[in-house]
Amino acid sequence: xxxxxxxxxxxxxxxxxxxxxxxxxxxxxxxxxxxxxxxxxxxxxxxxxxxxxxxxxxxxxxxxxxxxxxxxxxxxxxxxxxxxxxxxxxxxxxxxxxxxxxxxxxxxxxxxxxxxxxxxxxxxxxxxxxxxxxxxxxxxxxxxxxxxxxxxxxxxxxxxxxxxxxxxxxxxxxxxxxxxxxxxxxxxxxxxxxxxxxxxxxxxxxxxxxxxxxxxxxxxxxxxxxxxxxxxxxxxxxxxxxxxxxxxxxxxxxxxxxxxxxxxxxxxxxxxxxxxxxxxxxxxxxxxxxxxxxxxxxxxxxxxxxxxxxxxxxxxxxxxxxxxxxxxxxxxxxxxxxxxxxxxxxxxxxxxxxxxxxxxxxxxxxxxxxxxxxxxxxxxxxxxxxxxxxxxxxxxxxxxxxxxxxxxxxxxxxxxxx
Amino acid sequence: xxxxxxxxxxxxxxxxxxxxxxxxxxxxxxxxxxxxxxxxxxxxxxxxxxxxxxxxxxxxxxxxxxxxxxxxxxxxxxxxxxxxxxxxxxxxxxxxxxxxxxxxxxxxxxxxxxxxxxxxxxxxxxxxxxxxxxxxxxxxxxxxxxxxxxxxxxxxxxxxxxxxxxxxxxxxxxxxxxxxxxxxxxxxxxxxxxxxxxxxxxxxxxxxxxxxxxxxxxxxxxxxxxxx
Numbered sequence: 250x251x252x253x254x255x256x257x258x259x260x261x262x263x264x265x266x267x268x269x270x271x272x273x274x275x276x277x278x279x280x281x282x283x284x285x286x287x288x289x290x291x292x293x294x295x296x297x298x299x300x301x302x303x304x305x306x307x308x309x310x311x312x313x314x315x316x317x318x319x320x321x322x323x324x325x326x327x328x329x330x331x332x333x334x335x336x337x338x339x340x341x342x343x344x345x346x347x348x349x350x351x352x353x354x355x356x357x358x359x360x361x362x363x364x365x366x367x368x369x370x371x372x373x374x375x376x377x378x379x380x381x382x383x384x385x386x387x388x389x390x391x392x393x394x395x396x397x398x399x400x401x402x403x404x405x406x407x408x409x410x411x412x413x414x415x416x417x418x419x420x421x422x423x424x425x426x427x428x429x430x431x432x433x434x435x436x437x438x439x440x441x442x443x444x445x446x447x448x449x450x451x452x453x454x455x456x457x458x459x460x461x462x463x464x465x466x467x468x469x470x471x472x473x474x475x476x477x478x479x480x481x482x483x484x485x486x487x488x489x490x491x492x493x494x495x496x497x498x499x500x501x502x503x504x505x506x507x508x509x510x511x512x513x514x515x516x517x518x519x520x521x522x523x524x525x526x527x528x529x530x531x532x533x534x535x536x537x538x539x540x541x542x543x544x545x546x547x548x549x550x551x552x553x554x555x556x557x558x559x560x561x562x563x564x565x566x567x568x569x570x571x572x573x574x575x576x577x578x579x580x581x582x583x584x585x586x587x588x589x590x591x592x593x594x595x596x597x598x599x600x601x602x603x604x605x606x607x608x609x610x611x612x613x614x615x616x617x618x619x620x621x622x623x624x625x626x627x628x629x630x631x632x633x634x635x636x637x638x639x640x641x642x643x644x645x646x647x648x649x650x651x652x653x654x655x656x657x658x659x660x661x662x663x664x665x666x667x
Numbered sequence: 668x669x670x671x672x673x674x675x676x677x678x679x680x681x682x683x684x685x686x687x688x689x690x691x692x693x694x695x696x697x698x699x700x701x702x703x704x705x706x707x708x709x710x711x712x713x714x715x716x717x718x719x720x721x722x723x724x725x726x727x728x729x730x731x732x733x734x735x736x737x738x739x740x741x742x743x744x745x746x747x748x749x750x751x752x753x754x755x756x757x758x759x760x761x762x763x764x765x766x767x768x769x770x771x772x773x774x775x776x777x778x779x780x781x782x783x784x785x786x787x788x789x790x791x792x793x794x795x796x797x798x799x800x801x802x803x804x805x806x807x808x809x810x811x812x813x814x815x816x817x818x819x820x821x822x823x824x825x826x827x828x829x830x831x832x833x834x835x836x837x838x839x840x841x842x843x844x845x846x847x848x849x850x851x852x853x854x855x856x857x858x859x860x861x862x863x864x865x866x867x868x869x870x871x872x873x874x875x876x877x878x879x880x881x882x883x884x885x886x887x888x889x890x891x892x893x894x895x
Contacts, residue, residue, distance in 0.1 A: 251778070252771075252774075252775060252778045252779075255766075255767070255771065256764060256766055256767065259766035259767070260766050263765075263766055556760075556762055557762070557764055557765075559762070560756075560758070560762040560764070561764075561775075561779075562723075562747070563721065563723060563750060563756045564750065564751065564755075564756070564775065564776050564779050564824075565747055565748065565750045565751020565752070565776075565779045565780065566747070566751075566779055567744060567747050568743075570779075660723045661718050661723050661724050664723070664758065664762075
């Protein structure tokens, strides 16, 4: 086997141009796969981080009945003991904020736009969400300025409103009666979550309870509690720790559902598999091209060494030995291409992790995806391992055809070959 | 009993509906230690006979008994194994493996054979390279050698495994007369010193002069068998 390796390795190195061209194609395929994987993981991370920071939080507590009827954003299924639930969370060092979510209409007295309104506790909400850091005009809600709202800057623009103007907010009360009130626009937010910008409206819990005419509930009327778990190093780690936290909290809060980010972002996360498939198809196409290159390289190697094959057969090498010799050449080519591909992919990854890629100019095509700003890549050793072994396997498969061809040569005709 | 015994060996090639009778019933006995030349015009069947003697090709009919063993019954793998263990070749255009050094080319036959330890292989290879007059050139590649030196390496490669027979197809055809004489002298010396059996096909008068037995073949039949 040592001699076969020696011959295979030296032949691969001897025909440098052929080897380099084949390895470069493989390198391109594998490195692009790793880059894409890193970017997709980074996009997922960014999207989920943005959901956590601006819309869903990383852990949400609601009643099971509320979740069952979630499409209606019901007001008749509040938390039974908000203060108790908050105490459980805060007792475990988890930042938490109560909220009421309801559907409303925002009006400038001429036009009205449906909005998703969130009633928040202005101080504790900033410990869970980052909305207050995305104020582009005015200020975040404050308990000292009642009857004010913060809204998405696109919603304000649509209504022709600005900070300091009055907006009329109307909603169905708990008793299914329409109620309305005027609020001062305290601030406008511009976040990476498009739905916040175009239809987000934030109001203090006190103002919302008055507008919705909510009944007395111990600890205050709320429909959900949002919690912030510590930030993890990767999306997968975040999904796992979210599951663990939810499972750990469940027994302490038997009347509530504790939903982690994996559940809250499930519609987005389900897109990930589709994206991964497209990424794999891309790398498969590139590696098929590389495989054609490998077949070609090894076939050329076979044709240029037919007499050598005859000599090896004459000296007693079996067809299997000859087949192994050329398969080894394919393996070496695959190894070189895969190592270079993983190395270049790691460099791409490094750039994506450290510098990232600005997608601001692509914002218009991102639609409702919670993506904007700079996408940072994520280290994914699994993608590197997959890319490496996929390259090796493709090379081995590609080498089989010429290797079989070489093995089938009769020693007498191989020795006669001119 | 002869080391190599061929009895009524025929070889027929079929190309479509046509049949070419390359050997028409050859009887030949070759004793151990012979220095034998097969001569004849082009197309007479010399190479076919060498291929059959070398187990590179099977006869269509006839018997082959080598060292007391009937070879006809051996299949593809059996013939490969027999070649590996008992037969060596020297080719007209040397056919060294270009990516291997002199030492590695000579080693190749023993490595394929897989009988000796690495230490024994190394010792025997060094001895064989010295025997063909290439001591000091062990680490050179074939491209760094002259034609004569390449053929010496090929001879060392053929002899290193101590085969039953060395078959050589026009081994001096690509060499100038002076180098050809050196190579023939070398093979004669090895034949005399080690008792290795050599069978050549050749058109070279020099080789015929040195041969102790000349077998003439014409139209696939042995027409003369002259011993000196």
